Amino acid sequence: MIRSVNIKRMVTYMEKYLKANFDYWQSGYIADNVESFVFRIFGRILKPELGLSGKNNEKLLDFGCGGGAALSFFDRNGFDVYGIDISEVDINHCKERMPRIPDHFAKVDPVPKVDDVFFDGDFDLVTAVQSLYYYSNDDLEIRLISLKNQMKPGAVIYATMMGSKCWYYDNSVDYKDGLREVDIDTPRLKIKNYFVNFTHSKEDLTRKFSMFETIHVGYYDAHYIETEGSDFHWTFIGRA
Numbered sequence: 001m002i003r004s005v006n007i008k009r010m011v012t013y014m015e016k017y018l019k020a021n022f023d024y025w026q027s028g029y030i031a032d033n034v035e036s037f038v039f040r041i042f043g044r045i046l047k048p049e050l051g052l053s054g055k056n057n058e059k060l061l062d063f064g065c066g067g068g069a070a071l072s073f074f075d076r077n078g079f080d081v082y083g084i085d086i087s088e089v090d091i092n093h094c095k096e097r098m099p100r101i102p103d104h105f106a107k108v109d110p111v112p113k114v115d116d117v118f119f120d121g122d123f124d125l126v127t128a129v130q131s132l133y134y135y136s137n138d139d140l141e142i143r144l145i146s147l148k149n150q151m152k153p154g155a156v157i158y159a160t161m162m163g164s165k166c167w168y169y170d171n172s173v174d175y176k177d178g179l180r181e182v183d184i185d186t187p188r189l190k191i192k193n194y195f196v197n198f199t200h201s202k203e204d205l206t207r208k209f210s211m212f213e214t215i216h217v218g219y220y221d222a223h224y225i226e227t228e229g230s231d232f233h234w235t236f237i238g239r240a
């Protein structure tokens with residue numbers, strides 16, 4: 001059972017952590033190439049096992065789409081792609097990248113509401129790659145319920161969540177409601193006023209996504225430089 005929270009928000013009040021997250025991402029996240037954890041999940045699971053090949057022009061929503069790397073990959077594979085993000089820079093980049101469909105990308109309110117509807121809903125596939133862990137437990141639940149409400153019965157969600165094995169965790173302190181405040185200061189990376197809801201285990205992952213039927217749980221990881229640590233992220237594939 002998922003925890004019950006007050007999911008009927010009457011007014012838009014932005015909490016400190018949501019405002020910090022909003023400000024952080026305004027400079028845009030422009031990834032040029034589709035990540036292997038999108039490419040391989042498509043080739044190994046979505047297409048062969050779940051029949052989401054793009055051949056049926058399946059309707060896909062990418063939540064926190066950044067500059068549209070994943071969207072442009074799915075677009076090339078025949079999906080009817082839509083993307084939302086809190087960053088205008090990212091949304092403009094998506095429009096430039098896919099000029100055929102500029103009205104398929106929109107900036108959204110950082111505050112989640114259970115009755116949010118994006119692009120008339122009715123999605124066959126929702127993807128959320130490294131974009132859902134910027135919510136507290138309560139807000140994550142609201143966002144996931146809102147996404148589920150917009151999916152066709154039996155539609156699929158693919159989400160990735162930062163794990164507590166990720167090196168960011170060792171540079172964070174407890175904040176509230178599942179969030180930790182990350183503070184990193186290296187020659188390459190300066191992160192302050194940055195809040196992450198880390199996932200601690202498979203059980204924690206499936207509990208967070210308990211409004212969906214679990215299909216697969218996995219992870220990806222990398223470690224590129226001695227002065228930094230693991231990039232560990234959990235992967236969740238589930239059904240509405």
Ligand SMILES: C[S@@+](CC[C@H](N)C(=O)[O-])C[C@H]1O[C@@H](n2cnc3c(N)ncnc32)[C@H](O)[C@@H]1O
Pocket residue numbers: 021025028029031035063064065066067068069070084085086087090108109110111128129130131134
């Ligand atoms: C690490 S980037 C990943 C971007 C993209 N999914 C990718 O893999 O290239 C995180 C993205 O989530 C977006 N984001 C963060 N909080 C969000 C929210 N509350 N609603 C929508 N997008 C959000 C950021 O603007 C940013 O584009």
